[in-house]
Amino acid sequence: MVTVAASAIAFLDPQTDIPRIARALGETLFMVSVSFLLASVIGLVLGIFLYATRPGQILHSRVVHVVLNIVVNTLRPIPFVILLVALTPVTRALIGTSIGPAAAVLPLTIAASVGIARVAESNLVAVDPGVIEAAKAAGASPLHILFGFVVREALGPLILSLTFISVAIIDATAVAGAVGGGGLGNLALTYGYQRFDWTIMIVIVVVLIGLVQLVQFVGNRIARRFIGR
């Protein structure tokens, strides 16, 4: 793969192709990192609420749990490309434009937030009840149990889940590219696919693969520190 990329790069025009790819990579990184950061905050808060409002949990509330469930279950099955288009008026109202990387951040953030909410909830539910029991027996307060024990014990799997979601965001930015979001996906589609420039397409695919590998490697590394061998 590396040799394919290396020989492909030889065919790239250093005056036009390379700056174009670099700019697209920058746009992709911008979309991925901003939407990932925002979605992590929103998604984790939602996920913790989904968990904590379950029956028997510290913020047990049927109403809140059902409402959150409906929100998450409504947004999750919508195919991303449809969400992207459907949100156009909202995006225009909030960000001032509906095209370009900045505009793509809103639908990316919304889709990723509900995804993170659900995986975070299941990571928290999977925490051994014995852990909670021991914390209760030691006299820990409900909030301390939630953050000091449940969330803390779930950190390793949570980081792996966030890694999974960040790879899904990289994937989704390509879709955002299809409707003018910019980034590597946009470039691969317009120059590579529609103008039959196979070289640029292969280079972009290799860059995307490298990006995903890097994200997964970093995620695994961080998670391992929390999984306590």
Next chain:
Amino acid sequence: MRVLDDVDVSVAAGEIYGLIGRSGAGKSTLLRTINGLETPTSGSVVLDGVDVHALPPKDLRTLRHGIGMVFQQFNLWNSRTVFGNVATPLKIAGWKDDAIAPRVAELLDFVGLGGKAFAHPRQLSGGQKQRVGIARAIAGRPSVLLADEATSALDPQTTTEIVDLLRSVNRELGITIVVVTHEMDVIASLADRVSILSDGKVVESGDIHQILASPRHPVTAGLVGAYTGTSLTDGEKSSLRAQFPGRRISVVVDAATSGGPVLSRLARLHGVDFAIIQGGVSRVKDKPYGQLSLELHGDDAAIERFVAELSQTATVTTW
């Protein structure tokens, strides 16, 4: 569903109290009412004069600083080191950092894990995990330690080590221990007094030696018999009846009967012979305990006199 009903148990300060019964008897539920992990629908749990279930949540949490608990599956916090596991209850109880470190070191030495402070729970064996569990439970110098099937996930050798450790927690640190288990050998070697639970009720309570020597309730007799390997099932009785047609008795052997040559002296005195047809004797907390089944030979009047006199020093049943 009623898990517990009409339960009246009182544990004295400084003793080791056993709660034993089969799975589903309600013994763990009863234990968990002591630190408020379970709330009874009616009735009360009084600890040092405080009604545990009348306390507001905040006071209940404070009360829990003074009650340690160890679990069957250890329930260690895997995201924390051994040190972190033992230090956390102290932090919760508001100890200062500079007091925590020496206290944790002292506790790890006490449980025999001096070199393991920075190990992760996943790197430890079951026995080591339970040692951490015990160190964590007694960290804040509780007055009571609740042991919920603390040895049930361990092999026999490790069980003995953990039982010894629990005994030194009680004898050396003066911590009252309530032990829940389905293993009679744990109760027999550890507890001072015991309650037997069956279907959510306490069917029998008393001193461990008295319970072992003369179980009154069938559930107790079953547990004791299974433990000593000396109890007779109905099937065994009928096959022994066919094999030994004479007069058959079972004698409970305890300090009174094995302290001297009681059986042979009485047999000689009354001119009776006996064959040992079943049974065994073992030692429980340095006292003999067991049961022997005998077939008696001799004339009927002599056998009657022998049984009558033996009954004055031992528990004898004819079958």
